[in-house]
Amino acid sequence: MGESHHDDSDGATATEAAVQLLRRDIVTGALTPASKLKIRELKERYGIGASPMREALAQLSAQGLVQQSSQKGFRVPPLSAAELLDITRSRQLIEVEALRLAITHGDASWEDEIVASFHLLEHYFRRVVPQPTSPNDEFETRHARFHHALIAACPLHLVRSFCETLYEKATRYRLMMRTDYGFSNDCVIAEHRTLMEAVLSRDVDGAVREHHAHIQLTADILLDVLAHSPEQGDDRFVGQ
Amino acid sequence: MGESHHDDSDGATATEAAVQLLRRDIVTGALTPASKLKIRELKERYGIGASPMREALAQLSAQGLVQQSSQKGFRVPPLSAAELLDITRSRQLIEVEALRLAITHGDASWEDEIVASFHLLEHYFRRVVPQPTSPNDEFETRHARFHHALIAACPLHLVRSFCETLYEKATRYRLMMRTDYGFSNDCVIAEHRTLMEAVLSRDVDGAVREHHAHIQLTADILLDVLAHSPEQGDDRFVGQ
DNA sequence: TTTCCCAGTTTTGTCGATAAAAATGTTGCT
DNA sequence: AGCAACATTTTTATCGACAAAACTGGGAAA
Numbered sequence: 001m002g003e004s005h006h007d008d009s010d011g012a013t014a015t016e017a018a019v020q021l022l023r024r025d026i027v028t029g030a031l032t033p034a035s036k037l038k039i040r041e042l043k044e045r046y047g048i049g050a051s052p053m054r055e056a057l058a059q060l061s062a063q064g065l066v067q068q069s070s071q072k073g074f075r076v077p078p079l080s081a082a083e084l085l086d087i088t089r090s091r092q093l094i095e096v097e098a099l100r101l102a103i104t105h106g107d108a109s110w111e112d113e114i115v116a117s118f119h120l121l122e123h124y125f126r127r128v129v130p131q132p133t134s135p136n137d138e139f140e141t142r143h144a145r146f147h148h149a150l151i152a153a154c155p156l157h158l159v160r161s162f163c164e165t166l167y168e169k170a171t172r173y174r175l176m177m178r179t180d181y182g183f184s185n186d187c188v189i190a191e192h193r194t195l196m197e198a199v200l201s202r203d204v205d206g207a208v209r210e211h212h213a214h215i216q217l218t219a220d221i222l223l224d225v226l227a228h229s230p231e232q233g234d235d236r237f238v239g240q
Numbered sequence: 241m242g243e244s245h246h247d248d249s250d251g252a253t254a255t256e257a258a259v260q261l262l263r264r265d266i267v268t269g270a271l272t273p274a275s276k277l278k279i280r281e282l283k284e285r286y287g288i289g290a291s292p293m294r295e296a297l298a299q300l301s302a303q304g305l306v307q308q309s310s311q312k313g314f315r316v317p318p319l320s321a322a323e324l325l326d327i328t329r330s331r332q333l334i335e336v337e338a339l340r341l342a343i344t345h346g347d348a349s350w351e352d353e354i355v356a357s358f359h360l361l362e363h364y365f366r367r368v369v370p371q372p373t374s375p376n377d378e379f380e381t382r383h384a385r386f387h388h389a390l391i392a393a394c395p396l397h398l399v400r401s402f403c404e405t406l407y408e409k410a411t412r413y414r415l416m417m418r419t420d421y422g423f424s425n426d427c428v429i430a431e432h433r434t435l436m437e438a439v440l441s442r443d444v445d446g447a448v449r450e451h452h453a454h455i456q457l458t459a460d461i462l463l464d465v466l467a468h469s470p471e472q473g474d475d476r477f478v479g480q
Numbered sequence: 481t482t483t484c485c486c487a488g489t490t491t492t493g494t495c496g497a498t499a500a501a502a503a504t505g506t507t508g509c510t
Numbered sequence: 511a512g513c514a515a516c517a518t519t520t521t522t523a524t525c526g527a528c529a530a531a532a533c534t535g536g537g538a539a540a
Contacts, residue, residue: 012310013523015298038491049525051291054493058255058295062302070252071531073492090398093337158330158409162402169398253493278521289495294523311501313522 014048018056021046026065026076027172028137034078037066063165079173081226087169088219095163095215096208098154103204106153111200117146118196125185140171146192150199150211173222191217258288258296266305266316267412268377274318277306303405319413321466327409328459335403335455336448338394343444346393351440357386358436365425380411386432390439390451413462431457 022042025031039053046053057074060066067077077083102110121142147167154160191214198207262282265271279293286293297314300306307317317323342350361382387407394400431454438447 015523016310040491049523051294051524051526054291055295055298055523059298059302062299070256071492073532086397090396093396093399094334094402097333097337156330156333157326158406159333162334166398255493280521289493291494295493311522313502 014052015055015059018042018046018048018052019059022056022060023065026060027168027175029172029175031076033076035076037074037076039073064169079176079226081223083169084173084219084222084226087166087173088215091163091166091170091215092212094159095151095166096211098151098156098159098163099199099211100204100208101155101159102151102153103199103202103207105155110149110153113149113152114146114196114199117142117149118192121146121192122189125189137175140175144171150195170218173226174218177222177225254288254292255295255299258282258286258292259299261286262296262300263305263408266300267408267415269412269415271316273316275316277314277316279313304409319416319466321463323409324413324459324462324466327406327413328455331403331406331410331455332452334399335391335406336451338391338396338399338403339439339451340444340448341395341399342391342393343439343442343447345395350389350393353389353392354386354436354439357382357389358432361386361432362429365429377415380415384411390435410458413466414458417462417465 022031031037037057039050039057042048042053043050057066057068061068061074065077066074068074124139124142144167148164151160151163154163195207195210195214198210262271271277277297279290279297282288282293282297283290297306297308301308301314305317306314308314364379364382384407388404391400391403394403435447435450435454438450
């Protein structure tokens, strides 16, 4: 089961370290979805004091990555088909607009980063084929970098950061799939390549259509997985 | 000259109270834009301990209503024309989509709340005409309620909550205008009435156009005010 | 058996104190 | 004067301890 027990690895303050570790473990699923987050346990899990722990939890709860009820502490937000649908539709609405703006505003360096991150994504499969899931997940890093690069040229900072939030929430669901599926490598690359080509050729409508479809596809797969695995949450009161 | 010094008025925990009070004072401008937020001062200002104060600050900083630098504490985010433009464009992109969805999904009770909140907004001027700015600002409450009602029927929870965040950020700038302008009452009502009528008649394109223009108009006025008042921030290092 | 109430335990939320870091002010040197 | 090193004060970030609230389990009453 899950075990970490790092102590240091602090860039600066203990709170920041706690935020990073917590975020990682929640997005990854190392902390199971509907479970309770008792500060005592987290405290000894990460070797960080209670105060920075609470501060980190407060920060993440404001960001929607942790739930907080008034005098009943914190818990990992449960996964639900309803939320996944909300996330998916929101991304299809917003991220697509961000992409549109990025395409019309993007310069050469924007294109370069897209190409570079794509090749990193592509090369991941050539080297590390057999491993289905590595814990620190290099693949996720590269995938995130590619999707980040796409909308990096969107001039609206707030919209971009909202997209990042949505992407992170979607990642929680996506990582869930990893155990069940081996995620057919070639297919994934093809998907992303056509998307990239549409973007680089400044074909706005094509890129938008492609991006919309890309989000829809992964969502469909995930919804299917969700439907067949109603077991979630280890603690009582799973309901949202 | 800010003064509050409430002690209780807590719905539940001290942190929640701190969040509410801080949020109010930042949005209102009671805490001046680029100023530093020393916990000592806040602590005695609100009569709340340091720990809940830090927790509240962390929460708000995750929401973008407070800035935090690693070992240099917290401060109120500065106001800038650049950010106002970002907020405006983002609202014109997102909030308009939310409105579109609300119009196609809204039911009778949605319409009712729009009508009700509009009349409350309208009646505000009939009763409380002369006061230019009341501190707790009943007007803001009603205005917020109306704009909230418009998109309340948007089925995408995440998009809606993002709109609320944007609205709140915009409010910071809007409240700034209150001192300089007397904001011509009749004109404001007319604006909102035509918007409401377009929405209620399910004229999607008309409502969208109206809403877009509404946001643009207030932004234009505010940008003008901003240009003529470069003085902001009482503490050193105003730069963004 | 079911329900309700009451101890005991765990957990949460808050306070005060403290070390580390930053900001400030002061002195001495070129 | 201008600048640099140092001493002092302020502020931040963190820890440990404690009261209040929530949860748990066992027994008494219906």
